[in-house]
Amino acid sequence: MLESDLVNQIAAWMETNVMVSTALATIGAAALLIAALVAFFFGVKGIASFFGSGGASTRTIRRAGQEPGYRVLLGEFDGGQSSASRDIIEQSLEDHLAEFSFGAQFRTFRVKGVRGRPEGAALDGARRRLKKTGADMIVWGARQGDGEEALRIYGVSRGGSRLPSQAHVFTLRIPGKLRIYSEPMRRVVAYLLAKRLQPALGRPEAFRAEKIAELGATLDTLLDVFEAEDGPALPAGAQREVETDFSGITLHLTESGPRPEWIDKLIERRRATLEELKDVPDAEAQIDARLDLGQALLKRSETAFDPVGVREASVHLNAAIDALRQHDTIRKAQRASDGLQRAKSLVETRRRFAVNFSA
Numbered sequence: 001m002l003e004s005d006l007v008n009q010i011a012a013w014m015e016t017n018v019m020v021s022t023a024l025a026t027i028g029a030a031a032l033l034i035a036a037l038v039a040f041f042f043g044v045k046g047i048a049s050f051f052g053s054g055g056a057s058t059r060t061i062r063r064a065g066q067e068p069g070y071r072v073l074l075g076e077f078d079g080g081q082s083s084a085s086r087d088i089i090e091q092s093l094e095d096h097l098a099e100f101s102f103g104a105q106f107r108t109f110r111v112k113g114v115r116g117r118p119e120g121a122a123l124d125g126a127r128r129r130l131k132k133t134g135a136d137m138i139v140w141g142a143r144q145g146d147g148e149e150a151l152r153i154y155g156v157s158r159g160g161s162r163l164p165s166q167a168h169v170f171t172l173r174i175p176g177k178l179r180i181y182s183e184p185m186r187r188v189v190a191y192l193l194a195k196r197l198q199p200a201l202g203r204p205e206a207f208r209a210e211k212i213a214e215l216g217a218t219l220d221t222l223l224d225v226f227e228a229e230d231g232p233a234l235p236a237g238a239q240r241e242v243e244t245d246f247s248g249i250t251l252h253l254t255e256s257g258p259r260p261e262w263i264d265k266l267i268e269r270r271r272a273t274l275e276e277l278k279d280v281p282d283a284e285a286q287i288d289a290r291l292d293l294g295q296a297l298l299k300r301s302e303t304a305f306d307p308v309g310v311r312e313a314s315v316h317l318n319a320a321i322d323a324l325r326q327h328d329t330i331r332k333a334q335r336a337s338d339g340l341q342r343a344k345s346l347v348e349t350r351r352r353f354a355v356n357f358s359a
Contacts, residue, residue: 061109061133069105070197072097073129075114075140081178085143085151086110088181089189096190099218101198102211114140118154118169126156131164137197143176149235150176153189157196170196173235180232184225188238191219195245202245204252216249220265227269236276240285243269247292254299266296283323290320 061071072093077085093108114129116122126138139155153172158164172192175185191201200206201215219242226234234242247270250262270293277286297313300306324330 058132061111061135067105069107070097070101070137071133071135072106072108072193072197073111073114073133073135073138074108075111075126075138077141077143078115079143080145081143084178085141088178088186089139089141089153089193092181092186092189093193095183096187097194097197099187100191100194100201100215102207109135111138114138115142118156118171122154123156123169127164127167130156130158130167137193139193146175146177148175148233149173149237151178153193155193155196159197159199168196168199173237175233175235182232184222185232185234187218188222188226188234188242191222192238192241195241202248204249209253209256212249213253216246216253216262219246219249220262223265223269236280240273240288243273244288244292247288247296251292251295251299258303260300260303263296263300267293267300270296283327287320287323290316290323294320 061073074086074090074093076082077089079085090108090110093106097106098104111129114122114126118126126140129135129138135158137155137157137159139153141151141153143151151174153174155170155172156167157170158167160168162168172189174189175181181189195201204212207215223239223242223246225231226239246262247266250259250266253259254263270289273289274286274293277289294313294317297306297309297316301309301313
């Protein structure tokens with residue numbers, strides 16, 4: 001009986017002291033293991049974030065400048081799905097920038113510390129980064145939902161051989177719904193950025209006819225995709241920019257030879273644009289559309305005279321002239337021209353006076 005009581009007392013002591021201590025030790029070890037795993041995870045994530053989201057040094061970027069080609073810096077993106085947004089922009093550049101730069105070499109570098117709207121301290125910082133690295137352009141952005149223009153791409157470009165302090169500032173507004181970024185949409189993004197990197201793309205006369213014809217064919221194909229009923233939607237601003245560039249290329253190329261198919265497409269697209277702009281107070285877009293449409297109608301009438309088309313062209317061109325007369329730049333140019341005419345008149349009057357009344 002005594003032995004049984006002793007065994008029970010020993011068992012009770014073991015359960016109270018040893019078993020509990022072992023359980024606590026096990027729990028503590030598990031907690032330490034979990035803490036170590038969490039620390040390891042966030043440590044790896046931090047390292048990956050540093051190297052993957054902007055580890056390129058100034059020295060690395062400057063060294064790349066010893067080789068021919070453009071250097072594009074890709075800053076940070078704010079908002080939801082920021083990493084995915086930057087990945088899409090980077091992929092667009094990597095896959096299609098060369099297509100719109102006529103094969104020119106380029107390199108992209110992810111950098112940190114550039115974010116916010118392109119103004120004030122953010123703009124000054126971006127221009128300083130261009131100066132320090134010698135890069136040609138830096139882009140960053142912000143995403144605010146899935147709206148038609150919810151993904152903003154901010155940028156500063158030295159395109160046109162500008163000094164970093166004079167680098168051109170731009171903002172592109174593209175869809176925030178990331179799943180629609182198929183190849184056509186990424187090509188448009190690459191084209192819009194290529195134009196900021198190389199502004200001459202907006203001037204067809206700056207390139208050989210065969211080169212600019214290739215670009216015109218590409219833009220025509222892209223417009224066909226976005227104009228299709230089941231095609232992806234492109235924001236109005238981006239659509240009109242691509243359409244305007246296609247129109248400019250078409251009108252330039254028709255100076256050296258007819259392109260009836262492109263002229264017909266230009267007329268159709270510009271008529272549709274003017275219809276869309278009826279209730280939109282966008283004077284610049286309306287002027288561009290009317291000028292392109294009027295010129296295209298006249299081009300078509302040169303090969304097959306169409307009095308109705310000529311009258312329509314006259315209406316659009318007159319409307320464009322009337323709108324331009326209200327433009328501040330035109331008014332200033334007119335004032336300058338009037339001043340020059342008065343100066344010439346004074347010189348002529350003085351000359352006649354000297355001839356007629358000289359002793």
